[in-house]
Amino acid sequence: MHDQNKLWRIALYGVLLYAAVYYLLPLYVMVTTSVKSMDEIRAGNLIALPMSITFDAWTKAWATACTGVDCNGLSGYFWNSVKMVIPAVLISTSLGALNGYVLSKWRFKGSELTFALILFGVFIPFQVVLLPMAQTLGWFGLARSVAGLIFVHVVFGIASTTLFFRNYYVGIPDELIKAARLDGAGFWRIFFKVVLPMSTPIVMVVLIWQFTQIWNDFLFGVVFSSGDSQPITVGLNNLANTSTSVKEYNVDMAAAIIAALPTIVVYVLAGKYFVRGLTAGAVKG
Incomplete structure (x- = not known):
């Protein structure tokens, strides 16, 4: 045996x-x-x-490689993605936490229907809303800008972040909320003093999830941005498809690693928190 x-x-x-x-x-x-x-x-x-x-290929990919008619490398695209991903992740995570808190602990008439409608956003194909979203960005004066990309990713991230937080908060005993209310705590005090300190696992899950989804997005980047507002994924595509007399595979590989490096670093440093968050209840329903 x-x-x-x-x-x-x-x-x-x-x-x-x-x-x-x-x-x-x-x-x-x-x-x-x-x-x-x-x-x-x-x-x-x-x-x-x-x-x-x-490391000549890395230097060229970052600073001098041609991405179409522009030959300034990926540095500008990289910083566009940084400026886009940080606020988009923080805003969508914050709104998802509040939505999940309300829909699980402050239920109101129609709250289940509201959650179902928000959840529907998880399953909507992105291609379906490209034209309506483009028109909305035009109305708000956000077309072809980093701010417009932030808005798009926040809107499309709310459904997923709400789902994660709501399913996690369902597992928090209602007695804790009732006891806090009996002690005179209100909506915001309960959220910041009771619920949020217990939310570290799910916060880590959502932050990693949103960061990865937004940083790696290509469709929204190529449709809703142009010129100086394009993210790293669009820059990588432009670099790989730029015709030159000699195909420089080392530069292409260096550029691909530069584009993927932030998500790799996030998973290496925080991957264990992602797994812990999932096992702690992030996928309960």
Whole structure:
């Protein structure tokens, strides 16, 4: 019996190791290619380690690579994404927390219908609302701007953040809220003093979720922005599709890593909090 368990354990670790190698191999190829010269890329093997490491491709991708007719690299696009993602994540998370709090602990007549209508927004295909949203941005004077992208991502993020927070807050005992109300606490005091301190797991889940969704978005970025307001995903697409006399694969790989680096860092540093938040009740309903 002991030998059989040992064999199963070895088989399990073998499968996990194979899966890890399978999923990490593309990242390995991207990283190694980005630090090779073009001469080495042409002469070498795709998965071979670099004979000499150079960061010229990274420098070019960041500062001088052409993205269409503009040859200033991805730096401007990157900072556009930073200026867009931070307020969009914070606003959508805050509104989702308030919505979830109201819909779970301060139920009113029609609250279930309201939640159902908000939840419907999770399942609406983004393509369906491109034209109405473009018209709305035009009315508000936010078309083709970073502020417009923030507005779009907040609107489309509220449905998901409300769902996460509402399902989490349902698990908080109603007795806590009733006891706080008997002690004279009102709506905002209960939220900040009772509910919010218990919300760390779900807050981490929503922050990571929203950051990833907004940073990696391409559709809204390419439709609702132009010129100096375009995010990093649009800049990466422009760089990859810009025709040059020689295709510089090392620059393309460096650019792709630059675009993906913030989400990778977030998951490496805060991934355990994401898992803890989910297991703590973020997917309950």
